[in-house]
Amino acid sequence: MSGLNTAKSICLCVTGGVAAYKAAHLASRLTQANIDVHVALTKSASNFIGNATFLALTGNPVTESVFEGNQAPYGGHIELAAKCDILAVVPATADFLAKAAQGHADCIASTVYLAFRGKVFVAPAMNSTMWNHVATQRNISQLKTDGVILLDPEDGWLSCRQNGQGRLMDIDRILTALITAAKE
Ligand SMILES: Cc1cc2nc3c(=O)[nH]c(=O)nc-3n(C[C@H](O)[C@H](O)[C@H](O)COP(=O)(O)O)c2cc1C
Numbered sequence: 680m681s682g683l684n685t686a687k688s689i690c691l692c693v694t695g696g697v698a699a700y701k702a703a704h705l706a707s708r709l710t711q712a713n714i715d716v717h718v719a720l721t722k723s724a725s726n727f728i729g730n731a732t733f734l735a736l737t738g739n740p741v742t743e744s745v746f747e748g749n750q751a752p753y754g755g756h757i758e759l760a761a762k763c764d765i766l767a768v769v770p771a772t773a774d775f776l777a778k779a780a781q782g783h784a785d786c787i788a789s790t791v792y793l794a795f796r797g798k799v800f801v802a803p804a805m806n807s808t809m810w811n812h813v814a815t816q817r818n819i820s821q822l823k824t825d826g827v828i829l830l831d832p833e834d835g836w837l838s839c840r841q842n843g844q845g846r847l848m849d850i851d852r853i854l855t856a857l858i859t860a861a862k863e
Pocket residue numbers: 693694695696697698721722723724771772773774775786804805806809
C-alpha cells in the first residue's frame with residue numbers, strides 16, 4: 680500500500696465485456712490525477728482490449744494471470760492486492776459478479792477480489808436482459824451486503840444495438856467516485 684504523502688494506488692480489474700475499451704480512458708484519467716494504476720485483465724477482457732494499451736497509459740505492467748513466474752513469487756493476485764489502496768472492477772461482467780458473490784477464485788479478477796482488503800468499487804456493464812436476470816440481481820444484492828460499492832449501470836445505448844439498462848456508468852462519474860475515495 681502507498682505510504683503517507685505518496686500517490687494512492689488503484690488496482691483496476693478489467694473483465695470481458697465490450698465496455699472494456701472504456702477502461703483505457705479511465706486508466707489514463709486516473710493516471711493524470713496522479714493515481715498509480717495497476718491493471719489486471721481477464722482472459723476474456725483481452726479479447727476486447729490489449730495489455731499494451733494499459734501498459735502505455737499507466738506506465739505499469741499489466742497482470743493477466745495469478746501465475747506471473749518469477750516476477751510475482753506469491754502470485755499476481757497477492758502482489759496486486761498488497762500494493763493497492765483501492766480495488767475497482769470496470770467493467771464488471773455478469774460472470775465476475777457471480778464469482779465474487781460466491782467467493783470463486785478462478786481468474787485474476789475474482790482472485791484479486793478475494794485477496795484484497797479495502798474499498799472495492801464494482802461497475803457492472805451488460806445486456807439489459809442479463810442485468811435484469813434474477814441471478815444477476817441476487818449476486819448484486821449479495822455484493823452490496825458484502826460491502827462492495829456498486830456503481831450501477833445506466834439506461835442507454837447498448838452494444839447489442841438496443842436501448843436499455845446495463846450501459847457502463849459514465850466514466851466521469853466513475854472517475855469522481857474513485858478520485859474521491861483516493862483522497863480519503
Ligand atoms: C461480443 C461479446 C460481448 C460481450 N459483452 C459482455 C458484456 O457487456 N457484459 C457481460 O457481462 N458479458 C459480456 N460478454 C460475455 C463475457 O465475455 C463472458 O461471460 C466471459 O466469460 C466473461 O469472462 P470474465 O468475467 O472472466 O472476463 C460478451 C461476450 C461477447 C462475445
